[in-house]
Amino acid sequence: MQRSSEHDGEAALARRFVSEALQNPYNAAILERLPLLGLPDAWLVAGCLFQTVWNLHSGMAPTARIKDYDLFYFDAADLSEAAEQEVQARANALFADLPITVEAKNQARxxxxxxxxxxxxxxxxQSARDGIERFLVPCTCVGVHPGEQALGPTLYAPYGLQELYAGILRPNPQCPHLPLFQAKAESYRKRxxxxQIREMAGSPR
Structure with missing residues (x-):
């Protein structure tokens, strides 16, 4: 019974997160258009999602203080920088009317x-999801896939959302690069x- 209750709570938090992330009109526009790029295993990830939620928690506009909007995709068929730049050029054209910076990165390279x-x-x-799992701060490991039109967006949050809503920043054992973590965490806390920054390493769950 307790496990079922915990699952229901996690599912409710996931619905809340997606709903709040989509209050940022740029996130909504990117997810709507993302299939037009035809990219394999393509996700809108990280900062533009969780920072929108933090903005709402702070009483700010959903788009405030967000530096860029990141797209992950996974294309092992072509690991060249030129191919990635071609994808970036297509993304630039697709989102040219939005006053934001969109960056597309092939996680295969x-x-x-x-x-x-x-x-x-x-x-x-081995996948774009692998890339999402490797962000420096576990609570920021989030990605949203456009999903099927009838079902709506799909959320991937491998370490859950509790720490994201609690504002707890700690190193990710999957990417234990502590100087990078410290710089990233301090940058977040300034905004x-x-x-809360917690520097002791531990399990992400």
Whole structure:
């Protein structure tokens, strides 16, 4: 009975999260148009989603303080930078009327550039969901897929949503790059000062 109650609570929180994320009109527009790009395993992820929720929690406009809107897709057939840039160009054209920055990243090739860019090794991913699981802060590991039209968007939140709503920031054991975590967490707390940074590592669940 308790397990069923916990599941119902998680499902309700998931519905709440998607509903609040879609109060940002740019998130709604991106999800509506995303299928037009024809990208394999494509998701709207991370900041634009959870930061919208934090904005609403803080009494701010849903679009406030959001720096960019990230798209993940997974295309192992072409790992070239040129192919990723071509996708970015198509995304730029598709969302040109929106006053935002949309960045598209092929998760199949992240391991090729991550260490040179960030200074830490990065294991090759097998899907876009794998990429969502590797964000530096577990509560920010969220992604939304457009889903079937009749069913609505699909949420992927591998570590749940409790810590996201509680504002708890801690390192992700799946990506334990502590200097990067600290910089990211401090950046978040400057924008949403009610967030709590907990530096001890632990299980993401």
């Amino acid at each position: 992240v391991h090729l550039w991550y260490e040179q860019w960030f200074g830490f090794p990065y294991q090759a991913l 949403w000062n009610w967030l």
